[in-house]
Amino acid sequence: QKEVEQNSGPLSVPEGAIASLNCTYSDRGSQSFFWYRQYSGKSPELIMSIYSNGDKEDGRFTAQLNKASQYVSLLIRDSQPSDSATYLCAARFSSGSARQLTFGSGTQLTVLP
Amino acid sequence: SAVISQKPSRDICQRGTSLTIQCQVDSQVTMMFWYRQQPGQSLTLIATANQGSEATYESGFVIDKFPISRPNLTFSTLTVSNMSPEDSSIYLCSVGDVSSYEQYFGPGTRLTVT
Numbered sequence: 001q002k003e004v005e006q007n008s009g010p011l012s013v014p015e016g017a018i019a020s021l022n023c024t025y026s027d028r029g030s031q032s033f034f035w036y037r038q039y040s041g042k043s044p045e046l047i048m049s050i051y052s053n054g055d056k057e058d059g060r061f062t063a064q065l066n067k068a069s070q071y072v073s074l075l076i077r078d079s080q081p082s083d084s085a086t087y088l089c090a091a092r093f094s095s096g097s098a099r100q101l102t103f104g105s106g107t108q109l110t111v112l113p
Numbered sequence: 114s115a116v117i118s119q120k121p122s123r124d125i126c127q128r129g130t131s132l133t134i135q136c137q138v139d140s141q142v143t144m145m146f147w148y149r150q151q152p153g154q155s156l157t158l159i160a161t162a163n164q165g166s167e168a169t170y171e172s173g174f175v176i177d178k179f180p181i182s183r184p185n186l187t188f189s190t191l192t193v194s195n196m197s198p199e200d201s202s203i204y205l206c207s208v209g210d211v212s213s214y215e216q217y218f219g220p221g222t223r224l225t226v227t
Binding site: 092 | 213220
């Protein structure tokens with residue numbers, strides 16, 4: 001069964017802190033991983049994609065991938081109240097349709113002013 | 114990335130009726146998908162909309178309930194048929210990039226069935 005697991009939270013961090021969001025996946029052969037941000041009442045917005053082991057940085061966001069541990073994380077540095085949202089992790093599994101993404105249940109993040 | 118629009122943005126429908134949701138993209142795209150997001154839940158893929166052929170449905174979703182059309186590379190429709198309150202959800206279309214597999218979502222259609 002193809003699964004993507006996330007801690008549902010809620011996760012609260014103070015403004016300016018680092019928020020750490022975690023995700024594990026079941027298919028060792030998965031190649032592509034994505035983080036989406038979803039504000040309440042809005043559709044998901046792609047913020048990061050990562051394909052290789054290691055870190056990928058984009059502004060205040062860093063995605064980390066460890067394929068051996070089947071683990072993906074998203075770090076948000078200098079967290080702002082505007083980062084308060086639900087963060088969805090998604091994986092493209094190697095089995096089945098290679099075009100599909102499987103989404104985790106999301107982690108709700110609140111950044112406290 | 115492509116600009117995606119959906120119509121309607123929201124609707125309230127009576128049990129037993131059908132609603133057709135439109136998804137329009139401002140450029141030609143190969144991959145287009147339909148998702149459902151029930152209140153407080155994550156995204157569930159309904160089907161892949163294939164241009165010129167029948168959609169590919171995921172387990173638990175059938176064509177009679179969720180017929181999909183994809184007449185060209187910029188447009189698709191999803192119909193929710195014979196609706197019940199359990200169909201109350203947000204319906205989202207997305208488009209996928211064939212090289213990166215990134216997906217981008219439309220604004221969604223919020224459906225309430227009474």
